[in-house]
Amino acid sequence: MSISVRLTSDCKIQLPEYVIKKMNLSINDEIIVEVEDSKLILTKKEGSQADLFNGSHNEVWNSTDAEEYLKDEGNCSDNSGY
Structure with a gap:
């Protein structure tokens, strides 16, 4: 099915x-x-790549406080592995 639409003055x-x-x-x-x-060609974007993994390995992280984890990682005195 073809449908005609017009481009407005603000494109x-x-x-x-x-x-x-x-x-x-x-x-x-x-x-x-x-x-x-x-x-x-217009295509509906189906979720972000991050959304595709939302909930993946949730059982690994369910008892971890993300804020505390990031604070601990940020306070490492030896960053030689990074």
Whole structure:
């Protein structure tokens, strides 16, 4: 399906409601913009790389206070391993 939209004076386009629903877009979603030849390709960005690992190895860190861990690491007197 092709839908025509106009570029506004401040160089923005408004996506039609059909497109927003079809792509399951929400306010503040990031959209990847690519240009191939004379085509503009918009793709919904699916989470950050960090989000992909959110919760990974949670059992290792569940009893560790992140603030205390970082303070301890920052207070190492021998940083030769870094």
